[in-house]
Amino acid sequence: MQQIINFILRYKNFILYIFLMIVSLGFTIQSHSYHQSSFFNSSSWITGNIYETSYGITSYFDLEKENKKLVEENEWLRHQLFNKKDSIAVQLDSVLMTYTVTSGQVIKNSYANQRNYITINKGRKDSVKPDMGIITPEGILGIVENVSKKHATVQSILNENSNINAKLKNTNNFGSLTWNASNYNTVQLVDIPRLVPLVIGDTIVTGGMSSIFPENVPIGTIKKFDLNDSKSFWNIEVALFNDMTNIKNVYIVSNTDREEIIELQEETESND
Amino acid sequence: MISNSYFINVIRFALLVLVQVLVFNRLNFFGFINPMVYILFLYWYPIKQNRAAFIGLSFLLGLSIDFFSDTMAINAASTITIAYLRPAIMRFVFGVNYEFQSFKLGNATRVQQFTFLALLIVVHHLVFFTLEIFSFSNLLLILKKVVSISAATLVLCLLFGSLFSVRKE
Structure with a gap:
């Protein structure tokens, strides 16, 4: 017993190091195969608010450019609307029934890692849920992965796990x-x-x-x-189409039929 | 004196985390170079301190960076590694000198300080990118990232180091 205690005391730093290493490796390896951990993500209260404050300051710098982008998109949508006989316009119309769209802003973006995540300033209180799609005026951006009260993290399409x-x-x-x-x-x-x-x-x-x-x-x-x-x-x-390095305004798309579709698919699978 | 150094370390911790996540994580120089200046915390941390506390603190530092950058616990893992290896690296760089009570980082030669910092950075980045990329078929990519990002981190750390140098006493 004495020897065991001596051993622990002597190597306590090493044991501490190994312990912490196992903890961090556990979290890391888990994410390689599956999803982002719901604990280690930047949608939490403190990180979300710090990013939001920083976004509040820097967002003014390219306000003009962003406005122009949004007006161009409006222009395109108006064009679709006024030429309703177009086949695309009809499609847009039916899309409106099954999908709801909410706007949001990117407060943190990354694209230099292997698994990139984006943080947006909409969360549970704006009825954002995991597995909603995020698109921009130019194209798709990713899928919501974790949601906190006011923020959400998005698995970018620039992510090895993305599919x-x-x-x-x-x-x-x-x-x-x-x-x-x-x-x-x-x-x-x-x-x-x-x-x-x-x-x-x-x-x-x-x-x-x-x-x-x-x-x-x-x-x-x-x-x-x-x-x-x-x-x-x-x-x-x-x-x-998207410039992934420069994204400000995004749309959160949610499929109102999703739960029904998943339920149906599960039912079919369990019948087999 | 003790409370003073305690205070300095807390401020340094907070500032380095903020500078890292709000400035350097967004740099994306050449599309992928994001220097990790928070390693300076381990470079500046007092030598004659409780080692277990130092490793614990480094874990917290790495974890805070991880929280912000959605990297799981990769930063934490690489930071505790250099925290654990720091005494060995110091013995290698400064020789037996560093065991003496009177040893101060500021008194070491420029070359020694440089080597010490460079070793910390290279070890950290090796662990970091091995864990991040996590495949030996991408060995070249790992090496490319380690070399280029280590160089960038080293340059910025040296600049920061000379800006906020440890007072010579």
């Missing part, structure tokens, strides 16, 4: 959108069969398979493509 259903706009073939962490301007679209004809510059939009994003939200254009290792699927590099 979003996307399709080719003109042929409707769908695959999944992933990121290989090499460049913040491009993401990868995988699982498109080899038979599908591709042209550089084709538009990629969100697919209808996900209950998170509405269908046909723009993502980007094909930058280059080649066959994967098994030679049966394309690996497509997609140049994003």
Whole structure:
């Protein structure tokens, strides 16, 4: 016994180090395979408020540019509205029924890491919930992961764990959108069969398979493509429409039918 | 005197966390270089202090940075590693000198201070990016990030170091 106590006293720093290391590795490795921890994230009260204060100061600097961007988007939406006979306008109309849209601002953005998260200034009190989609006027941005009272963290599409259903706009073939962490301007679209004809510059939009994003939200254009290792699927590099380094205003999209869809899917699966 | 150094460390802790998350995490120089200046806390921390408390404090420091930057506990893991290894690094850089009561960081030569800081940064970044990227097939990416970001961190730490140098007594 004496020896054990002596041992502990002698190596107490080492034991403390190992203990803390295991704690931090536990949290880290858990996030590699699954989601961001609901405890270690920047939507908490103190971090959220510090980011919000800093945003309050810096947001004035490019107010003019942001306003211009929003007016341009309004212009485009008006154009859609006044030419209602367009097929896109009809689509927009039906979209309005199943999806609700809330606006928000990005208060923290990162794109240099392997797993990037964005913090926005809307939270539980604005009825933001996990698994809602975040889009910008130009394209998609990510999916809400953790929510606190006034803030939420968003898993950016620039995240190794990100996996979003996307399709080719003109042929409707769908695959999944992933990121290989090499460049913040491009993401990868995988699982498109080899038979599908591709042209550089084709538009990629969100697919209808996900209950998170509405269908046909723009993502980007094909930058280059080649066959994967098994030679049966394309690996497509997609140049994003969004400038991921400079995002201020976002829309939080929520699908009012989502719960019903998930319930139905679970029921079907349990029947098998 | 003790309460004074305690006070200084608390202020330093808070300021370094804020500077790190509000300024340097947003730098994105060349798209990926975000220097980690908070390592200066470990460089400046008094030598003759309780080691367990030092490791605990470093854990807190790393964890606060993690909270802000959504990096899980990677910063915490790499910070406690250099906190634990600091005495070994100091013995390597300063020789037996540092065991004496009268030893002060400010009295060491410029080369020694530089080596000490550089070693802390390189070890920290090695642990950090190995954990972040977490795959040996990306060894080159890890090395590229460690080298470039260590250089950036070192330059900024040296600048900060000369701006707010430890008083020579």
